Amino acid sequence: MIQYLTNNHEVVLAALQQHIYLALLPILIGLVVALPIGYLGVRFPWFYHPLVNVCGVLYSIPSLALFVFLPVLLGTKILAPVNIVVALTIYTVALLARTVADGLRSVDPVITQSATAMGYRRLRRLFDVELPVALPVILAGLRVATVSNISLVSVGALIGVGGLGQLFTRGFQLFYLEPIIIGIILSVLLAGLADLIIVLVQRALTPWTRHQHGGGAA
Amino acid sequence: MITFEDVVKVYPGGSTAVDHLSMELPTGKMTVLVGPSGCGKTTSLRMINRMVIPTSGRILIDGKDVSGQDEAVLRRGIGYVIQHAGLFPHRTVLDNVATVPLLLGKTRREARSAAMELLERVGLSAEFAKRYPAQLSGGQQQRVGVARALAADPPVMLMDEPFSAVDPVVREGLHREFLRLQQDLGKTIAMVTHDIDEAIKLGDMVAVFRQGGHLAQFGTPQELLEQPVDDFVAEFVGRDRGLRSLSFDTxxxxxxxxxxxxxxxxxxxxxxxxxxxxxxxxxxxxxxxxxxxxxxxxxxxxxxxxxxxxxxxxxxxxxxxxxxxxxxxxxxxxxxxxxxxxxxxxxx
The missing domain is CATH 3.10.580.10 (CBS-domain)
Incomplete structure (x- = not known):
């Protein structure tokens, strides 16, 4: 395995780089898109249930079908990485829009009302109070979406663009175990590392959650 | 002075929360709105800072109709304290108290130094400043709530059942401190409670509401105890009102x-x-x-x-x-x- 790595480290490194790019770019785009959509699901209560249903349907589309179908829809080349990015962005939005809505809905109405009564306007209240208080829920959703994306990228290998997934296809074609094992290990490490980073960010951004049950005596 | 002029609130669906309410809450005094649940006292309170919009009638603060003013600007000039305090869980005690000064455009530094002063004023030592609300007891949270409402030194304060979520011993202490604070500050306060004893103890004036949003009686605590206008008020202030009215004479x-x-x-x-x-x-x-x-x-x-x-x-x-x-x-x-x-x- 070491020998495989030394001989092919450029291939492995390129695959890893592509994997990171294909998994994380959709997370960033998805988060930016999901925030306003999720907010609309709270701002207009009638919109919440349709939102949840559409998100559920979108997320249930098999990834391979989406990878194959998107070029037809977008007019892109079948092997273009943009197909993977768009597909994974759709999954990310499907997961996060609902999470953002649920996070905002989880904010105690007493808190939003007291913010309003103190003279917050709607938009500033959203950024100063509601989003920060909803952050633990939103970041929990982000962890799920990130890990899910990192594993889904590999499926893209079946249509020729799949980051570490290409190591799997290569291993299968050559009846060769090393690239498969390396692909799995790197995939898992990458998912674990990404998860850890989000947890660290969460700890830095929400120090108040660690004191949730530390109330003193009367 | 807060003036209610023939204020009516009818909710969609037709239930009347407040029925032709007229009263004057004197400047620099504490007026307590008291009554059984569903009597419209909280709705009346919330119409003062436009959290609820009246169906008809006017509410004026020092002669200015609140309906003509920008909601957010109006509210920044009115302190607001609620049951369970409603503190922001993601902000430290100090930053909670600094909220309104920041909204009013003060620098973070100015807002925090004003907040620090207020914390001391409500009896919380500096060590609490860096804590989060979840690290405080109910009574401490309520003090922070009062400090937060006072931080921008508003002339008017609204308090919605501010002391009812804490146990009787703590409440007793909060009452004492609040009366002392009010003696210094002389705010125009409207406070809602369902507890007539609290109303009589804290109020300079007491407005007794009855079901359906009617004002049953408006007067000093002594007037309520000695001359209740009808059986409802007499019953509400309690059977020992004769003895309790003796508290007001030395x-x-x-x-x-x-x-x-x-x-x-x-x-x-x-x-x-x-x-x-x-x-x-x-x-x-x-x-x-x-x-x-x-x-x-x-x-x-x-x-x-x-x-x-x-x-x-x-x-x-x-x-x-x-x-x-x-x-x-x-x-x-x-x-x-x-x-x-x-x-x-x-x-x-």
């Missing part, structure tokens, strides 16, 4: 008998002239059950006369020396004369 005018002995009981004094207790027929000394000064209430004197072993309350001076005695029937005569005098004043 014993200054109450005549006393010279210190001595009667009915075979003798008041025993120590060398400095302070009462030690009663001795009956040369027996052992029984304690006096307490003493009063001219500043104490008639209610306290009545209580002392009842609990004293010989039915006599002992008045002492500032130095603790016995000055005079009040017997049961002296007290009854005095209260009867007081009642007749009041009745004459009212009919005049």
């Amino acid at each position: 014993a200054a005018d109450l005549p006393v008998q010279p210190v001595g002995s009667f009915d075979g009981a003798e008041l025993v004094l120590d060398d400095a002239g302070r009462p030690l207790g009663w001795r009956r027929d040369g027996g052992t000394i029984e304690p006096t059950a307490g003493v009063f000064t001219t500043g104490d209430s008639l209610r306290m004197v009545t209580d002392l006369a009842i609990t004293s072993p010989v039915g006599v309350a002992v008045r002492v001076g500032a130095d603790g020396k016995a000055e005079g005695l009040v017997r049961h029937h002296d007290l009854v005569d005095f209260l009867a004369a007081r009642r007749d005098r009041r009745a004459a004043e009212r009919s005049a």
Whole structure:
């Protein structure tokens, strides 16, 4: 395995780089898109249930079908990485829009009302109070979406663009175990590392959650 | 002054929350809105800062109609305290208190230094500043809530059941501190409670609401206790209202008998002239059950006369020396004369 790595480290490194790019770019785009959509699901209560249903349907589309179908829809080349990015962005939005809505809905109405009564306007209240208080829920959703994306990228290998997934296809074609094992290990490490980073960010951004049950005596 | 002019609130669906309410909440005083649940007291409170919009009628603060003002600007000038405090869980105590000064455009530094001062004012030491709300007890959170409402020094404060989520001992302490604070600050306060005892204790004026959003009576606590306008108010203020109304008069005018002995009981004094207790027929000394000064209430004197072993309350001076005695029937005569005098004043 070491020998495989030394001989092919450029291939492995390129695959890893592509994997990171294909998994994380959709997370960033998805988060930016999901925030306003999720907010609309709270701002207009009638919109919440349709939102949840559409998100559920979108997320249930098999990834391979989406990878194959998107070029037809977008007019892109079948092997273009943009197909993977768009597909994974759709999954990310499907997961996060609902999470953002649920996070905002989880904010105690007493808190939003007291913010309003103190003279917050709607938009500033959203950024100063509601989003920060909803952050633990939103970041929990982000962890799920990130890990899910990192594993889904590999499926893209079946249509020729799949980051570490290409190591799997290569291993299968050559009846060769090393690239498969390396692909799995790197995939898992990458998912674990990404998860850890989000947890660290969460700890830095929400120090108040660690004191949730530390109330003193009367 | 907060003025309600014929204010009506009908909710969609047709239920009337507030029915033709007119009243004036005096400047610099605390007015308590009290009544059973569903009487419209909270709705009335929330119409002052436009959290609820009246169906008809006007609400004015110092003569200015609130409906003509920008909601957010209006609210920044009105302190707001609610049950459970409603603190922001993601902000430290200090930053919670600094909220409104920041909204008003103060720098973070200015807002925090104002907040620090306020924390001290409500009896929280500097060590609490860096904590998060979840690290505080209910009583401490409520103090932070009061500090937050006061931070921008608003002339008007609204308080919605601010003390009802804490246990009675803590509440007692918060009441005391709040009265002291209000004495210093002289804010125009509207407070909602369902607890008539709290209303009578804290309010300069009390507005009693009844079901359906009607104002049943508006007056001083003493007026409510002594002259309830109808059975509803009389029932609501409680059966012991006669005794409680005695809390509002001091014993200054109450005549006393010279210190001595009667009915075979003798008041025993120590060398400095302070009462030690009663001795009956040369027996052992029984304690006096307490003493009063001219500043104490008639209610306290009545209580002392009842609990004293010989039915006599002992008045002492500032130095603790016995000055005079009040017997049961002296007290009854005095209260009867007081009642007749009041009745004459009212009919005049």
